[in-house]
Amino acid sequence: MLKKRNVMTIGTLAKTAGVGVETVRYYQRRGLMSEPEKPYGGIRHYDEQALARLHFIRASQWLGFSLDEIGELLTLQDGAHCDEARELGEQKLTSVRRKISHLQQIEQALNELVQKCSAGHGDVYCPLMASLNDGVEDATTDKHKVR
Amino acid sequence: MLKKRNVMTIGTLAKTAGVGVETVRYYQRRGLMSEPEKPYGGIRHYDEQALARLHFIRASQWLGFSLDEIGELLTLQDGAHCDEARELGEQKLTSVRRKISHLQQIEQALNELVQKCSAGHGDVYCPLMASLNDGVEDATTDKHKVR
DNA sequence: ATTGCTTCCGTAGTGAGGTACGGGTCTAAG
């Protein structure tokens, strides 16, 4: 007979994976993890597969995938849908690169402002504030949403 | 007597600044903008100061300040609190740089995965999926929250 | 047997930054 090793309760599972119990239950409700059957009137137990699933989810999140996207990735797991997975990865890569360049623009603008503030200047005049009042050069001229 | 130029309704103000009417009203509720008095039973009107305020908010948001932080910045506007403003700017600069380096790590990891997927490989094996299952190298080993 | 920690389960609240709705009032055009 099979010897089940590393059988855990939800609390142990969660702690091992470094998440909260409520988070595991939340993932179950979202359909990202299945809820194991519970023995009559007892407590559900989780095995290493559940732990692996949790690791998968956290790794994907770290890469910037949303829980919905992770759901998609998970449907690709059974079977060799490598192309679809790569496609999702490429889309994410593109969006990550967009975010980086956006943040780099901000970094530059902010850096300039702070520099100007540090170089002394007459009182009752603050370069940072002045720029904010004028709209940080062409920052607000591109009308796309900030969110 | 003063000639009021460019007197606007809330709709015109919002459109000019490129935001929604509801957004202006939301900023008023948040205390970022004041609500002008309304003439008896009439319609409030807004001047260029209100528009400037809106520009200030959007410019600050573009730089990554939250609405709460923008509130702080606004209290520094009257009077020459340049040092405090610069301090806030520096904090934001630090956090922007942290975000950039975080995203760059992600970019690198994701890029490698996608590359490996593009280079052919035996079926029933997907490097991207494999990495997610293993936890993307040391990505999940640093146990800090993803949020 | 009693204490005290988990687990179970559903529902509700959080935070950020809005967006939508609905009923009433104004104003300008035809």
Add this chain to the structure above:
DNA sequence: CTTAGACCCGTACCTCACTACGGAAGCAAT
């Protein structure tokens, strides 16, 4: 004078990923 289109105002709802709450029941140690 009527009607279309703003405006006024409060309240509710949205997304995302959780987090908290509360009462009942189980399990382990003393």
